[in-house]
Amino acid sequence: MERADSKIATGLDAFPFFAKYGHYVLATVVLVSIVNLILGRYSKSTSIVSKEPVASKELSPDEEFNEYETADGPEDEPYLPKDLQHVKFEYKRPSEAEIVKRSLEFYEIADARRTLRFFSPDPVPREVIRNIVRAAGTSPSGAHTEPWTFVVVSNPSVKENIREIVEREEEINYLKRMGKKWTTDLQPLKTDWRKEYLATAPYLILVFKQDYGFLPNGKRKIHYYKEMSVAIACGILITAIQYAGLVTLTSTPLNCGPALRVLLNRPVNEKLVLLLPVGYPAEDATVPGLKRKDLDEVLVEFE
Numbered sequence: 001m002e003r004a005d006s007k008i009a010t011g012l013d014a015f016p017f018f019a020k021y022g023h024y025v026l027a028t029v030v031l032v033s034i035v036n037l038i039l040g041r042y043s044k045s046t047s048i049v050s051k052e053p054v055a056s057k058e059l060s061p062d063e064e065f066n067e068y069e070t071a072d073g074p075e076d077e078p079y080l081p082k083d084l085q086h087v088k089f090e091y092k093r094p095s096e097a098e099i100v101k102r103s104l105e106f107y108e109i110a111d112a113r114r115t116l117r118f119f120s121p122d123p124v125p126r127e128v129i130r131n132i133v134r135a136a137g138t139s140p141s142g143a144h145t146e147p148w149t150f151v152v153v154s155n156p157s158v159k160e161n162i163r164e165i166v167e168r169e170e171e172i173n174y175l176k177r178m179g180k181k182w183t184t185d186l187q188p189l190k191t192d193w194r195k196e197y198l199a200t201a202p203y204l205i206l207v208f209k210q211d212y213g214f215l216p217n218g219k220r221k222i223h224y225y226k227e228m229s230v231a232i233a234c235g236i237l238i239t240a241i242q243y244a245g246l247v248t249l250t251s252t253p254l255n256c257g258p259a260l261r262v263l264l265n266r267p268v269n270e271k272l273v274l275l276l277p278v279g280y281p282a283e284d285a286t287v288p289g290l291k292r293k294d295l296d297e298v299l300v301e302f303e
Helices: 002-013 016-051 061-069 096-111 126-136 156-177 179-189 226-243 257-263
Strands: 148-153 203-210 212-214 220-222 270-279
Antiparallel strands (some): 203 270, 212 220
16 A cells, blocks of 8 residues: 555656646536536527527427427317317309309409509508408318417508518618528519508508417417418408409518517417508509419319
8 A cells, every 4th residue: 555655646746736736627627528518509409599490490290299289288178169069061052054153253353363562542441351351260270279360450650660660670681681582583573671552551461370379267279280270361361352352462571570569469479470451552553564374384183
């Protein structure tokens, strides 16, 4: 033992710094290693978030089903009544000639729809707007959760506030965020960050997606297939606007959702998906001379 201790002492005496401060060096190395490990994991997680924001992330099928499984409330209790009554579907079958005629008439109405950026300030009966929203609310939805909110704005000062928010963000979008290719592709359409129509059109309809709802007891209610459900409702909304004899523009203002949600006092479970100015076209309104794809370019049939 004496001989071994003597050898250790002699070795440490050769390195007086480590003999005196070695335990501090060792502790520092261990601490730095732990900090680097933690920061490495944090950096990795934040880089993933920055590349793909949570708001725009699409869930894989497995992730989506896992999200559904984590809802509040008992799993063996459906949201709809267990004894929900099923009633007879009332239907009067039209003739083949009639359905051909009606399908063609509907196509002609839909085909006349154009995206308008020039609106008349002329008033539109509020009942028409209410009926249009009522039609959109007939859309199918996952488990009949109806995950949508339609906010209708006709107040001039609120419309002006919306325009200010949108134009502020859109100017940044066009100058920085969108990139040269995107803005170049938009040049033939003669669109830019200025959105005068948001203050001119008599109505603005803002469609919000409810990421989740609430049960009577305040707990969260799952909204199944909320993106698809709201997308279908928006399609019906746009078509109802066209059928009523009005015009609109499908606007998806980038990075404006949070500010508009706060302005319109919407809850945190709602996300803006679409902003539609609605009204009559201006007398001097113009539209790009675009051509839609032919039927054989969009239809595949198996007979």
